[in-house]
Amino acid sequence: MNFSFETWHITFFSLAVGLASTLLILPFGIALAWLFARREWPLKSIVETVVLLPLVMPPVSTGLILLKIFGRRSPVGQWLYDRGVEIVFNWKGVLIAMAVMSFPLLVRSVRTSFAEVNPRLEQIAATLGASPLRVFFVITMPLAYKGIVAGALLAFSRALGEFGATILLAGNIPGQTQTLSLAIYNYVQTGKDSDAYTLLGITVALAFLFVWSSEWMIRSGKNA
Amino acid sequence: MVLGWAQASARGDEILISAAASLTDVLKEINMAYQAKSKHTVKFNFGPSSGLARQIDEGAPADIFLSADLPQMDVLDKKDRLEPGTRKNLLSNQLVIVVAADAKLALSGPQDLLKAAIKRVALAEPSSVPAGVYGSKYLTDEGLWDKVKPKIVPVQDVRATLAAVESGNVEAGFVYKTDAAVSKKLKIVYEVPVEKGPRITYPVAIVKASKHKDAARDFLNYLQLSITKVTFKKYGFIVLN
Amino acid sequence: MLLRCRVPLASFELNIDVSFEARITSIFGPSGSGKTTLLDAIAGLRPVTAGEIAIDGTLLFSTGKGINLPARQRGIGYVPQEAALFPHLSVKQNILFGAGRGRRTDTPPEIQLAHLLEVLEIGGLLDRPVTKLSGGEAQRVALARAVLSRPQLLLLDEPLAALDIGLKERILPYLGRVRDEFKIPMIYVTHNLTEVLALADWVLMVQHGKLLAQGVPKEMLRSMTALEEISGDQIDNVFTATPLDSDPAGGTSRVRTTRGTELLIPCVSAAAKLPLQMRVGADEILLATEEPQGISASNVLRGAVSSIDFIGGEAMVTVVSGEEFLVRVTSSAVARLGLNAQSSVYLIIKARSFRLV
Secondary structure (H helix, E strand, C coil), rough: CCHHHHHHHHHHHHHHHHHHHHHHHHHHHHHHHHHHHHHCCHHHHHHHHHHHHHHCCCHHHHHHHHHHHCCCCHHHHHHHHHHCCCCCCCCHHHHHHHHHHHHHHHHHHHHHHHCCCCCCCHHHHCCCCCCCCHHHHHHHHHHHHHHHHHHHHHHHHHHHHCCHHHHHHHCCCCCCCCHHHHHHHHHHHHHCHHHHHHHHHHHHHHHHHHHHHHHHHHHHHHHH | HHHHHHHHHHHHHHEEEEEEHHHHHHHHHHHEEEEECCCEEEEEEEEEEHHHHHHHHHHCCCEEEECCCCHHHHHHHHHCCCCCCCEEEEECHHHEEECCCCCCCCCCCCHHHHHCCCCCCEECCCCHHHHHHHHHHHHHHHHHHHHHHHHEECCCCCHHHHHHHCCCCCCEEEEEEEHHCCCCCCCEEEECCCCCCCCEEEEEECCCCCCCCHHHHHHHHHHHHHHHHHHHHHHHCCEEC | CCEEEEEEEEEEEEEEEECCCEEEEEEECCCCCCCHHHHHHCCCCCCCCCCCCCCCEEEEEEEECCCCCCCCCCEEECCCCCCCCCCCCCCHHHHHCCCCCCEEEECCCCHHHHHHHHCCCCCCCCCCEHHHCCCHHHHHHHHHHHCCCCCCCEECCCCCCCCHHHHHHHHHHHHHHHHHHHHCEEEEEECCCHHHHHHHHEEEEEEECCCEEEECCCHHHHHHHHHHCCCCCCCCCEEEEEEEEECCCCCCCCEECCCCEEEECCCCCCCCCCCCCEEEEEEHHHCCCCCCCCCCCCCEEEEEEEEEECCCCEEEEEEECCCCEEEEEEHHHHHHHHHCCEEEEEEEEEEHHCCCC
């Protein structure tokens, strides 16, 4: 095992972008999960399916779609490039790949939490004069928050483990877009086994920590 | 059992050739001609020579290894994975800088890679893949490596480099002249002069663990025939004697 | 207060015009007759596709005029079957949840928290976590929570259904107290005859979404017992009384009811809350045409039959002896005794048949 500066840089980069990606999807994920759990609306089942796709498709497929959307030769990519925003082969590409791949996990988890909140409680709160915002923040969220945190943890660890979409969209550029997963792949390809094992140890430890915390949150939520 | 061996002999063997990605198109064409003449069948495994060498080291059932540089062959040689007496230097190549066919950039030399208009340069993994090793060594010799390095996007092999430049997501890339010829969506803006650039050598050898050495030898001989050399030259390779 | 409700719901239509001079109006009917649906529609908790709901002429909902007041603006309190207390808030926070509701000119005057806590006897529970309350305590807290939000109308959806018999009897008086102390009109949904008789000033009989009849509970008794699911229910006579004196060694206390009937009941402790609420089942009272001798029952009252209702093999005999007593006997017993309205009878009731609430 070999804990060089590089190792720490890669770890820190992965954690930082992973955290940013999770914080980015959190408000959207919560809002969408609530709409799924509490409301019926036209095209709802189509949106549900689309949101679930990155979870089910091979990550490289999702990565390819993202590359096509954000690549320099597409309208979106060109528009962004003209404004000085680069996505492909850039840390922003890492962020987007992580966000897209972990989004469905977050939405599913949060949706389940909201669905488990007794709607009667929200109704009674309304009869007592509470506005929809008050009902959401004082009744729904506090009762669901453990599931939301568990979902965020799960999403975060999924983001950290992201490979297929990341390598296509952001490339494997050391020091710039190289995450833990990408670095391990790189080290294996170039024969740097000892470095690979170091990162392997770090990823296993992180994954263990996150999944355990996530499960603990869910368990303690049920005992409450 | 003797009968079975004779039968197999009559039917011909199937051999697997692990070859550098830059040889993809030329070897396929050579193989078509070979199939017409020989009872043996050939299957290919193209990729970065570094990855291929590693696979063979781990026991992949390749019969022949065609590498894009000497170090990768040396690795296997040192580990005694090669059949003695079969190693030969077969081809050479030239390094070029390419840009997308519709790009408006003009590059007169490697120093132009420092221009602000060039944001990203694709290069096969510089620490192991031959094309990347050649490219980074060249830039180092020109005193440009430190400044160009932050712009480098390391990719899997030369084919991936081609794809990256074609997609427009990088402005330029280093490939072999033979690769540039294959793609219509690229144009060569600079050819690294053979005397100035790194010495590119494609060695070939039979893998020691091969179970079809006779068939392998047969193909190896075919590769050195004059008629085959014509095909190599047609694709832009330099044939070594 | 006038509630007008014309609403098609799911598979049937609800058409109800109710006047609420009465303080507690009961909606009575078997399960599935649309009672909860009706409450949800009135409170604004259920989307309604067509019709009108108005209180005192103020439209809460009207498809014709495109009005649909959201629940939070209707000023209607709701006590559901299962209390539905907010589990993550304390008892105090639950109770105070709706207290800040904005004033509307027609809301009842400020309700004092302390008074409310006293009436419902939940002052000591304020800091208890909601999950540690018993079923009866939870219902009282839910009641307090709804009352404190100063609603113009209080809806109760079978609030005692989830409680066992003993508990039901203990909570019933609290509902009466809320009616008496805070004067909020209440709509009380139930399929329990006793609750109707004990609490309601007016009853609406509903079946399959249709209003069958409405009137004073005691007069509706026959129709109510005719509805399925009811005839097996225990029907209780409920009385309010004050103690006169006690005989601990003999095991009885003498009490006088509000209409002056004196009864002997099991010994009442000095700490009992006054006035006393007690009940005795209609099935537990015996009738005699002659004064019985040498009988163990402590109460033998002379009274007059005021009405007899026959339902199948059963007869519900109303006897007046100061208070009105409902007595359930078999039809053959009535025939055998030759009873009719005007008959003079004796009521025979054991002291131990009276249950204090």
